[in-house]
Amino acid sequence: MENLAEFRNEPYADFSVPANRQAIEGALRDVRAQFGREYQLRIGGEWIATGDKLHSLNPSNTREVVGIHHKATKELANRAVECAYAFFPEWSRTPAEERVRMLFDAARILRRRKMEFDAWLVYEAGKTWPEAEADVSEAIDFCDYYAREMARLAGPQPVVQLPGEQDEMVYIPLGVGVVIPPWNFPLAILVGMTVASLVTGNTVILKPSSETPTIAAKFAEVLLEAGFPERSFTVLTGSGAAVGDTLVQHPKTRFVSFTGSRDVGLRINELAAKAQPGQVWIKRVIAEMGGKDAIVVDADSDLDKAAEAVLVSAFGYQGQKCSACSRAIVDAKVYDPFLEKLTTKAKTIQVGPSDDPRNYMGPVISASARKSILEYIETGKKEGRVVAGGEPRDGDGYFVAPTIIADVDSKARIFQEEIFGPVLAVTKARDFAHALELANDSEYGLTGAVFSNDPEHLRQAKEQFHVGNLYFNRKCTGAMVGAHPFGGFNMSGTDSKAGGPDYLLLFLQAKSIARKVG
Numbered sequence: 001m002e003n004l005a006e007f008r009n010e011p012y013a014d015f016s017v018p019a020n021r022q023a024i025e026g027a028l029r030d031v032r033a034q035f036g037r038e039y040q041l042r043i044g045g046e047w048i049a050t051g052d053k054l055h056s057l058n059p060s061n062t063r064e065v066v067g068i069h070h071k072a073t074k075e076l077a078n079r080a081v082e083c084a085y086a087f088f089p090e091w092s093r094t095p096a097e098e099r100v101r102m103l104f105d106a107a108r109i110l111r112r113r114k115m116e117f118d119a120w121l122v123y124e125a126g127k128t129w130p131e132a133e134a135d136v137s138e139a140i141d142f143c144d145y146y147a148r149e150m151a152r153l154a155g156p157q158p159v160v161q162l163p164g165e166q167d168e169m170v171y172i173p174l175g176v177g178v179v180i181p182p183w184n185f186p187l188a189i190l191v192g193m194t195v196a197s198l199v200t201g202n203t204v205i206l207k208p209s210s211e212t213p214t215i216a217a218k219f220a221e222v223l224l225e226a227g228f229p230e231r232s233f234t235v236l237t238g239s240g241a242a243v244g245d246t247l248v249q250h251p252k253t254r255f256v257s258f259t260g261s262r263d264v265g266l267r268i269n270e271l272a273a274k275a276q277p278g279q280v281w282i283k284r285v286i287a288e289m290g291g292k293d294a295i296v297v298d299a300d301s302d303l304d305k306a307a308e309a310v311l312v313s314a315f316g317y318q319g320q321k322c323s324a325c326s327r328a329i330v331d332a333k334v335y336d337p338f339l340e341k342l343t344t345k346a347k348t349i350q351v352g353p354s355d356d357p358r359n360y361m362g363p364v365i366s367a368s369a370r371k372s373i374l375e376y377i378e379t380g381k382k383e384g385r386v387v388a389g390g391e392p393r394d395g396d397g398y399f400v401a402p403t404i405i406a407d408v409d410s411k412a413r414i415f416q417e418e419i420f421g422p423v424l425a426v427t428k429a430r431d432f433a434h435a436l437e438l439a440n441d442s443e444y445g446l447t448g449a450v451f452s453n454d455p456e457h458l459r460q461a462k463e464q465f466h467v468g469n470l471y472f473n474r475k476c477t478g479a480m481v482g483a484h485p486f487g488g489f490n491m492s493g494t495d496s497k498a499g500g501p502d503y504l505l506l507f508l509q510a511k512s513i514a515r516k517v518g
């Protein structure tokens with residue numbers, strides 16, 4: 001394969017620049033003009049209308065229907081697996097260079113349509129402009145990064161040469177993959193898991209989240225335009241509960257790549273572990289799950305910077321990131337001044353429709369998400385002291401105020417359970433060692449951050465803070481492809497390290513070939 005330029009992260013558009021502002025405003029208008037369009041299923045080359053339709057709403061204004069999608073049935077799920085299985089031999093033998101070239105093309109097409117995708121994310125996922133821009137940029141990064149990774153893995157692998165033998169090891173694809181992404185990075189995560197599967201030579205059934213199916217349908221257009229054959233992937237829209245089990249249990253499914261909640265991930269892992277009649281492999285499950293991420297604030301840290309980082313990590317995209325800070329653990333010596341700074345800043349946050357750039361926070365994703373978050377806030381009122389927010393916000397969408405609950409004990413539910421909304425628990429630690437102990441007092445282990453100027457404390461955190469992604473003196477969200485391979489420990493998942501050099505190996509198996517010579 002030709003020499004490839006070094007990977008660089010896709011730069012974010014700066015929306016204070018008038019040209020970028022006009023571009024996204026134009027894209028928002030264009031996308032709005034496509035609201036209410038109907039999307040059929042496509043299995044193999046065939047378009048299918050089931051008549052059972054899913055309405056995807058704009059969470060900023062629930063009277064608006066972003067897209068209408070025909071839902072798959074169990075029978076169609078089975079058909080999709082059979083179709084993917086039938087095409088696997090052909091796709092798996094397509095030279096890796098061709099698949100890599102298609103993936104670079106997908107990156108180029110996404111870059112060309114970036115503002116349009118930003119706009120779909122604003123309207124279907126409730127992301128603000130900068131959050132949407134980060135999501136789409138990450139999707140481009142995954143394409144560019146995994147294309148390079150596949151080019152590396154397609155080449156000769158280093159093995160010892162025994163005397164009298166020619167020894168080699170090659171990576172080959174697995175088979176049919178079921179890709180199940182969440183709605184919260186409806187482009188980046190969906191793209192990352194899908195293109196990792198495809199570029200390694202697997203065929204794919206992508207079951208998008210029912211909250212964000214239009215974004216998935218739009219990405220399918222990108223794959224087709226980039227040259228991925230129509231039989232190499234199917235987008236199977238439908239409720240996870242209805243078609244999920246069928247896809248996961250099918251004997252011809254070879255692997256499942258899942259990102260979502262702990263409970264669904266555990267269920268998939270359990271179902272996939274049971275061999276079905278006719279199944280001739282152990283299914284591989286790559287599962288990235290929830291988080292209860294903490295930022296530790298040490299006594300000697302810069303409190304303004306720490307408060308700003310906690311705020312951005314807790315309330316960016318309404319706290320709906322697996323990496324979001326939902327626990328601030330603060331040394332008792334600076335607890336009061338830190339809380340004061342944090343609360344003052346939080347009260348200035350503006351909440352409202354995500355297409356209006358004056359709002360720092362948009363809506364949460366759905367009525368059921370809002371209900372669950374508000375229930376947690378009620379629990380939190382009994383488990384601590386509400387110092388900011390604590391109530392829903394009026395409007396046509398699912399708005400919730402940024403909420404801070406102070407003096408929370410580590411046994412409290414709001415300290416232990418993932419809320420997945422704009423709710424932050426603040427807990428007092430006796431000293432730094434206690435703060436680390438509290439940070440680790442969780443079944444999850446995804447991201448974490450420490451604010452400290454004490455090198456010995458940072459050394460202790462490096463050794464003891466048990467999370468897959470650890471950050472010092474910065475926010476705990478915003479992992480960058482290539483720089484911060486992403487994935488968590490314990491109930492946060494299988495630590496697959498998306499966007500890192502180990503990731504594509506999860507979608508491949510190695511074949512060793514030894515030839516006697518002489």
Ligand code: NAD
Pocket residue numbers: 180181182183184185189207208209210239240241243244245248259260261262264265267268288289290291321322323418420446486487488492493
């Ligand atoms: P979810 O578990 O409800 O759904 C995830 C996906 O699984 C969706 O596509 C859904 O339709 C599907 N699904 C639901 N039931 C299923 C079943 N029985 N069989 C098969 N598929 C099924 O999660 P969500 O609400 O979409 O996303 C939020 C969760 O994702 C949070 O817990 C968050 O922490 C986690 N998350 C983790 C990471 C990570 O990298 N660790 C990244 C983003 C989100």
